[in-house]
Amino acid sequence: MPSFFNQSLQFIGITLVCFAIHTVLFIQRYPVYFLPDLALLTYLIYKFRDLDQTVSPIFWAGLALLFGYYFLSPTPPDTSFPNNYVVTLKPFAYLCILALYSRNVPQVNLSKWLRLFLVIYPLVLLWNLFLVHLSENANLGQLMTTRPFFIFENNFEITFYLNCFIILFFIYGEKRLLDFLLLVITIILAGSRSGLLSFAVVCIFYFLSVSWRQKIMVALLAIGAAAYIGKGRNISAPLGTIDRVQSFQAIFDHYGNSFIEVLKEPFGFGIYQKVPGYICTRLPDFAEWFTGNSHNCDPLMLQAFYTRSLYQLGIYVTLLIPILFFLLVKKETGWKIAVLILAPVTCVATSVGGFSNGLAFWGILISIYAYIQFQQPQLITKSALSQ
Amino acid sequence: MKISYPLVIAWTTRNWKVLVVTEVICLLLATTYLALAPRIYEANFSVRLPKMQITSPVDPLRQDWKLMLSGLEYMRGMQNPMTFSNAFIQDCMGEDSNTNRRKFVNSSQISLLNNADVLNFSLKIEGRENAIRCASLLQARVLDDLNGAYDAQLLKDKSSPSPAIAYENPIVSAAIRESDGFIQPRINKIISIALIAGIFLALFAVSLRAKYRA
Numbered sequence: 362m363p364s365f366f367n368q369s370l371q372f373i374g375i376t377l378v379c380f381a382i383h384t385v386l387f388i389q390r391y392p393v394y395f396l397p398d399l400a401l402l403t404y405l406i407y408k409f410r411d412l413d414q415t416v417s418p419i420f421w422a423g424l425a426l427l428f429g430y431y432f433l434s435p436t437p438p439d440t441s442f443p444n445n446y447v448v449t450l451k452p453f454a455y456l457c458i459l460a461l462y463s464r465n466v467p468q469v470n471l472s473k474w475l476r477l478f479l480v481i482y483p484l485v486l487l488w489n490l491f492l493v494h495l496s497e498n499a500n501l502g503q504l505m506t507t508r509p510f511f512i513f514e515n516n517f518e519i520t521f522y523l524n525c526f527i528i529l530f531f532i533y534g535e536k537r538l539l540d541f542l543l544l545v546i547t548i549i550l551a552g553s554r555s556g557l558l559s560f561a562v563v564c565i566f567y568f569l570s571v572s573w574r575q576k577i578m579v580a581l582l583a584i585g586a587a588a589y590i591g592k593g594r595n596i597s598a599p600l601g602t603i604d605r606v607q608s609f610q611a612i613f614d615h616y617g618n619s620f621i622e623v624l625k626e627p628f629g630f631g632i633y634q635k636v637p638g639y640i641c642t643r644l645p646d647f648a649e650w651f652t653g654n655s656h657n658c659d660p661l662m663l664q665a666f667y668t669r670s671l672y673q674l675g676i677y678v679t680l681l682i683p684i685l686f687f688l689l690v691k692k693e694t695g696w697k698i699a700v701l702i703l704a705p706v707t708c709v710a711t712s713v714g715g716f717s718n719g720l721a722f723w724g725i726l727i728s729i730y731a732y733i734q735f736q737q738p739q740l741i742t743k744s745a746l747s748q
Numbered sequence: 749m750k751i752s753y754p755l756v757i758a759w760t761t762r763n764w765k766v767l768v769v770t771e772v773i774c775l776l777l778a779t780t781y782l783a784l785a786p787r788i789y790e791a792n793f794s795v796r797l798p799k800m801q802i803t804s805p806v807d808p809l810r811q812d813w814k815l816m817l818s819g820l821e822y823m824r825g826m827q828n829p830m831t832f833s834n835a836f837i838q839d840c841m842g843e844d845s846n847t848n849r850r851k852f853v854n855s856s857q858i859s860l861l862n863n864a865d866v867l868n869f870s871l872k873i874e875g876r877e878n879a880i881r882c883a884s885l886l887q888a889r890v891l892d893d894l895n896g897a898y899d900a901q902l903l904k905d906k907s908s909p910s911p912a913i914a915y916e917n918p919i920v921s922a923a924i925r926e927s928d929g930f931i932q933p934r935i936n937k938i939i940s941i942a943l944i945a946g947i948f949l950a951l952f953a954v955s956l957r958a959k960y961r962a
Contacts, residue, residue: 432937438790438792638859638860642863
């Protein structure tokens with residue numbers, strides 16, 4: 362009884378702290394985009410002392426790509442704004458980090474925190490909707506089209522959330538329908554189309570690993586979630602009206618709509634080049650949205666990771682990035698779990714972020730750590746185990 | 749390859765002198781390069797392509813603006829080193845040689861702006877005065893070409909039963925503008941390369957020493 366009481370109290374306490382953090386961010390709108398990378402840097406420095414592992418040769422591939430693009434990309438005219446090229450280089454840095462730190466597991470027992478996040482996150486999304494209702498007097502119809510979030514853009518958070526679900530369900534083997542129900546609620550609340558795509562992929566694996574009774578329930582829940590988001594985000598609208606499809610079409614136009622022309626740019630146009638002016642003019646809102654200036658045609662305006670990479674890094678490197686991530690994750694977890702771990706980020710890369718997003722990378726890193734902790738529980742310290 | 753904290757610390761403690769020496773050598777080389785490398789300046793300008801207003805072939809009540817020549821085709825033509833006159837290359841690059849012709853084409857970058865009806869030229873040439881002179885010569889050459897296309901279209905339309913409704917001649921939409929300072933060599937990049945090269949050189953030197961001492 363005291364243990365249950367303590368756990369409930371802890372849960373309520375942490376939930377209230379999350380609500381408080383979200384409320385502050387909701388009111389103040391502090392810039393938070395750097396937090397996942399700052400946390401990653403802190404972790405790298407803190408765990409440098411425990412560095413001890415065989416490093417995959419992929420580390421050198423990541424390093425070569427990082428330096429290659431940084432030093433050898435052609436520069437844009439002096440009269441144009443500089444690009445935020447750090448975002449483009451991040452996947453290569455993440456590859457190096459993954460190769461160096463994949464076995465540098467934290468001594469904290471991750472399972473407890475992952476379970477907690479799985480439950481608290483949908484509650485925070487509901488809290489966000491409540492705050493939107495309070496501040497804007499929004500009715501139910503307006504709330505249905507709102508994209509609630511905790512700290513970051515919800516596309517990023519959904520990727521991380523899906524990774525947490527994958528850890529609990531596929532790595533720890535805790536096959537609870539309640540967790541799936543929470544996932545469905547989160548996907549519905551978030552209203553993310555790329556999140557729905559990732560969810561659909563996870564559903565296929567889920568479907569294959571549960572009993573017939575659960576299969577029917579899962580299918581019904583998944584169809585319900587898809588129908589809800591389909592209605593809310595107007596998925597039946599013509600493909601050409603979707604912003605990411607528009608930016609892809611615009612870039613494909615630049616290659617004269619020819620796949621051969623795409624193949625002819627093996628390393629893309631580099632990290633400093635702007636989106637061609639005539640394409641940028643066609644999508645003026647995108648540039649303004651992402652850079653605050655419709656004349657600053659930073660390729661970030663293309664939104665989708667794959668489209669941006671296709672233009673900046675070329676088709677071969679764009680394809681190489683997920684493959685290198687897969688090889689690194691596979692080395693630690695085997696190919697089946699690696700496919701599952703990378704499914705969310707690979708799907709969300711059709712949208713903003715993807716492999717260049719710090720939170721998505723945290724999802725991959727924590728999935729590997731959780732797998733290693735599950736296989737070798739002795740890596741968790743005694744004090745963490747007793748929690 | 750095995751990497752661990754004790755290994756990294758032990759390597760650095762044992763070989764810090766080699767590391768310092770290689771870093772100093774690389775930084776000295778970088779400084780020498782920065783002192784001797786030619787200063788490249790950039791000049792930019794934009795030219796609007798000639799256009800004409802015609803009756804839409806799809807809807808006779810609608811009038812569309814059409815380019816007299818495709819910007820993309822014109823860009824491609826300018827990438828041929830043999831397309832420039834001897835006098836042009838001589839005035840711009842000092843001497844008319846095949847190397848200078850290739851160098852000129854490689855130092856110019858052309859892109860499409862607005863609704864693909866404006867050509868932006870970016871020249872990266874050694875010396876501040878050279879960049880401005882070459883840009884002026886190129887601008888005059890481009891205007892000559894485009895005015896030629898404009899005049900030819902006007903002449904063609906004189907004898908045509910359905911001439912265009914209105915015309916827009918080519919104009920300089922953004923005058924020649926030079927970079928604030930030299931754009932190459934880039935000091936921060938050269939120094940970064942030197943620092944990274946110093947580390948790799950130290951690794952190489954230490955492994956060589958270990959191999960030949962053994």
